[in-house]
Amino acid sequence: MTYAAPVMSRVHRRSGVEPYRVGLGVLAALSALAMAWAPTGYAAEPTPPGVTCPSGQTPSVVTLPAPTVTAATAVTAAAPADPDPSVTTRSDGTTVRTVCTIGPPTPLPAPTVAPQHVVGGPRLAASGVIVDRPASVPAPPDTTDASYLVADLTTGQVLAAKSPHAWLLPASTLKVLTSLVVLPAVDASTRITVTDDEVNAEGTRVGLVSGATYTVGDLFHGLVLMSGNDTAYALADAYGGRDKTVAAMNVKARQLGAWDTVALDPSGLDADGQHSSAYDLALLGRAVMQLPAYRAYARTTDYMFPGGTDRTGKVFPPFQIQNHNLLLANYPGTLGVKNGYTSKARQTFIGAVMRGGRTLLITQMGGTVVPSWQPTAALLDWAFANAARLTPVGSLVAPGAAQPPELGGTPAPTTAGPPVPSATTQEPVPTATTSPVVSAAPPGGAGGNPGPWLISAAASAAQNPLTYALVVVLALLALVLARVRVRVRVRARQDSDPSG
Secondary structure, eight states: OOTHHHHHHHHHHHHHHHHHHHHHOOOOOOHHHHHHHTSSSSOOOOOOOOOOOOOEEEEEEEEEOOOOOHHHHHHHSSSSOOOTTTTTTTOOOOOOEEEEEEOOOOOOOOOOOGGGGSSSSSSGSSSEOOOOOOOOOOOOOOOOEEEEEETTTOOOOOEEEEEOOBBBBBGGGGGGHHHHHTTTSSSSTTTOOOHHHHHOOOOOOOOOOTTOEEHHHHHHHHHHHHOHHHHHHHHHHHHHHHHHHHHHHHHHHHHHTTOBBBOOOOTTOOTTTTTBBBBHHHHHHHHTTTOOHHHHHOOEEEEOOOOOOOOTTOOOOOOOOOOOOOOHHHHHTTEEEEEEEEEETTTEEEEEEEEEEEEEEEEEEEOOSTTTOOOOHHHHHHHHHHGGGOOEEEEEOTTTTOOGGTOOOOOOOOOOOOOOGGGGGSOOOGGGGGOOOOOOOOTGGGGEEEEHHHHHHHHHHTTOHHHHHHHHHHHHHHHHHHHHHHEEEEHHHHHOOTOO
């Protein structure tokens, strides 16, 4: 009998503990499910339904900034028209709209660069959205851009990006590189007589008069404000010719570490073999904003462009030109820098904006939404609101960064392998084999106590009513299981006490 009692005690404890462990396992599984329902800790927001698009177009979801309410718009807001089923308004005032657009451009073929060689850091090797944010920060807003990058202009820290090193056509954003070459080299007061070849440039033109004389300052106003290809060619000729200008542009790009960039045309018009990337455009934009003269041009909203007399004696009067950078007129704090568009490149953009003592730099390539400033504003709103809570995913390198060996450079010796970007910092993860996984916590959490883990799940679910309700139920279940466990232990002690 003295042996049978301990055996019965162990059997009794096992019969009591097993239901507890089973219940705890159920609790763990349901908690993981609750966390999976709200993986970002941010309230799930509705998305608009799909729309039927014409042939050749595809539906795209884009996020637009919250509208600014003024006295003029307040009356309209008080009596809204019939709701548009393709638009959903979120809790922060932003709207998510399904629009029909032509597809974004496909990145050009490019060598695969190993993460440890990628300019700006290994995380920037990824395709798709790259961001390192805490659970309390929402994901960046949806855009149709094939590529983008958001960075702190002062520190160079990259806050978020999407396929930042994809090779794409830069369109007129390449005029920034033209400016970096010509602006420091040719005095603004220099007078240039323009030619027929310059006047007849393809694409956007300011309207130069062949045979008339303009200052370099006039030409830069036409280049930066109106994106005139005629002024680009006139400035290139003032520098010493297009070939010399293009050669200097490529040298400048390499000096800045813009190894994704090959320039073939000072105007940025599409050319076979010409390409850049959102990362490189950020390097170019950061560099050009260090030139006070360019900053002044980029912030000019309108300019009275001089007329002239052509070779036949016909007189053309002066006329006013406006800045084509729509963000400048619609987003307070905008400092510049340059917009672009061609039918192949789609919308391209470099912008700099200052708010609250912080200056952000944004670059976009392959955008398909018109007007293009609205998705830009939504992305900037997100970045300004969350910049202090984001962990940088890379950096804008200082001039002189080494060329990746895959692009022709000499590999630098290394003593350690590169850090591998976490799948949890990329949205979406570029390959299916690294899709996000909800990791199960150790049974019962640290020390067998489910409390901290359950509280973590509750924090993640706090902004999702359905998940919150489930967590409340799980909390009650945890209390019941805890009481069962205490009773089992007390009973086990009683059974094992020989005097009992």
